[in-house]
Amino acid sequence: MIARDAYGALTAAADLQPVWNAGAAAKLSSADIDARLVETLDKDSGHAFYTVGDVDAALQTAHRTIKAEYRAPYLAHAPVEPVNCTVQFKDGTATVWAATQMPTLARRHVAKVLGIDEDKVDMQVPLLGGAFGRRLEIDFITQAAAIAKEAGGRPVQTLWSRTQDTQHDFYRPACLSRFEAGLDADGKLVAWRNTSAGQAIVPQVLTRTFGLPDLHLPYDKTTSEGAFDQPYEWPNARVAHAFVELPVPVGFWRSVGHSHQAFFTECFMDEVAALAGKDPVEFRASLLTQHPKHLAVLRTTAALAGWGKPVVGPKGVRCARGIAMHQAFGSIVAQVAEVSLDPDKGVRVHRVVCVIDCGTAVNPNLIAQQMEGGIIFGLSSALQNEITLCEGQVMQTNFLDFPVVRMSNCPAIEVHIMPGDGHPQGVGEPGVPPVAPAVANALFALTGERRYSLPLDPVGVRLKTPCPLNPANTATTKTCPPST
Missing domain, CATH: 3.30.365.10 (Aldehyde oxidase/xanthine dehydrogenase, molybdopterin binding domain)
Structure with a gap:
């Protein structure tokens, strides 16, 4: 039966009592997925997308070493227009x-x-x-x-209602990433090893959209983009990704692999800088000696943001700055975030300074708008967004439990476009990746504590439909107990 109008269709659908077959995802929970990612990295060194030098030997002879593990959740697209x-x-x-x-x-x-x-x-x-x-x-x-x-x-x-789309999307893949770095006696980086684990998007898209067979090849570069293709001059490095098969539909999400790999890489870069006792900007600069454009974007962003100067938020609120730089879709983008932390209201981002080098700037107004939109989009996901599963069902439903940045908590955004003479490069997606690590690095500068998982600020988000295995489930404990 076809309804006469949208209200009639939605009302009739609400009155139905369907019995759903959860298929291959039955009983699958977010905890199960995380366990699979951990198990994969424990056993699999992954497909290397980038290698230089001898990272194992460099780590063995390093004066100091550091390890870290970062996580990013599934994300829905959540377009304003369903x-x-x-x-x-x-x-x-x-x-x-x-x-x-x-x-x-x-x-x-x-x-x-x-x-x-x-x-x-x-x-x-x-x-x-x-x-x-x-x-x-x-x-x-x-x-x-x-x-x-x-x-x-x-x-x-x-x-489709927003709930239908949120719970039946093709999600940005969840990902787990492990790092190890080594420094010499002078605090210079001598080794960088990174292996991530998660689903691959391209094989799923080729199968469901074009009808091609899934060959289970571990060579989808979108899984590791943002990790292996950055300009840093690592003397010894290995960057790899281990492919994980899971029954969760995944798809292309704004900036794709860059969206979470930038968070991992730029946060760990800050962590290594802290271990070396170096300023985050200067430590990055020491790894960009052969990349003048990247170095110019980095230093311009720091200067425009007032890097190194005291920062005080509205009404004297204590704030701190964090920086991140990332190249994606041909463009170089650096951002500085000014952040405060309220015990009751959580993380507040007051200002974001963004500099982009996208080659020849054909339409500066459009470029600025794309950067602003990308920052807001990326900030929404950085702070509070995640998709969690319980018994094969997506728990989130709408903007109530998958919130977006609103006018009341949107930071002041300043966009600066570097003069360029090369071919025009992408601007629709490169504004998204740097904002999450910039905020996370600012939180470290503010509190002295690292945050290794996204979202960074789950305060106040409560699931509309609690997990049946944990009825009191909130955003700070969104994962179900492991399935038995």
Whole structure:
């Protein structure tokens, strides 16, 4: 049955009492997933995406060494406009109105669902209304086409509620990353080893979207991008990723692997700088002697943010600064975050200074807007967002328990564009990765304690649907007990 309007459809759906088959994810919890990631890194050295020198020998002879382990959770895309599609199938032809990032592919799949040639499908693509990778998927479009096939020629709109989309997304993969670094007697970095573990996106996309077989190859570079492709001049290094198979659907999320690998790498870089007794900016600069553009972005950001000078927040609140620099999609971005910490209200980010070198700046206003949007998007995830599973079910439902930065807690954002003469580079995604480590590093400067897991500030977030294995579940204890 097809409802006359969205309210009728939502009301009818709410009255249904379906019995769901959890499939391969039945009984799977966030604790189980974390255990799988740990087990993988305990046994698997991963596929090396970058090696230089002899890192094992350098670690053995290092004057001082340090180890750390970082975690990032699954994340939903949570676009402000929920996914939707309208299809009319009449007289052997179809018209599709869909905000999609893949119109050609969507056209092909609609034709297949309806049993018609592709040239019989007219794709009308309005503005996306936010996507962040969610509309690279075409599940909601093929669903709309299948329903329209039974509508007798009438146009049919398919609209997912935010809860439906949050609980049936293609998530940013959860990831675990281990580091080990060595310093010589003068505090110079001599060794850097990093191995992460998590699911690979590309094999899933190739299988579900293009129908290609999953060959289980461990060579998806998006798993390790942001870790192996950075400009730091490590004298001895090995950067690798171990592929983990899990029954959780994953997909491309704004800045993809960079989104969490930047948090891991830039936080550990700060940690190594602290062990060396060096200023975080100067320690990074010592590893960028052959990369003048990166060094210029780093030093410009520090200068504009007032690095090294006292920082005081509104009404005299004690604040601290943290810095992070990251290259993604051809652009170099550095950010400084000014952060305070309230025992009751949690982390507050007051100011973010952002500098980008994206080659030739074709549209400076658009570049600034993309940086601002990326910072807010990345900050939402850095502070409070995570997707958790209990008995195979996603616990989060809406912005109540998957919150975004609002006007009331949005920091002042300053964007500066470096003059460049190279080819224009990406600006839609590079603003996201540096903000989480910049905030985390500021929290260390403020408190002297490291935070090794995202989100950084789960204060005040309570699950709307508590885990049945732990009814008192809150954001600070979101993982279920391991399944038995």
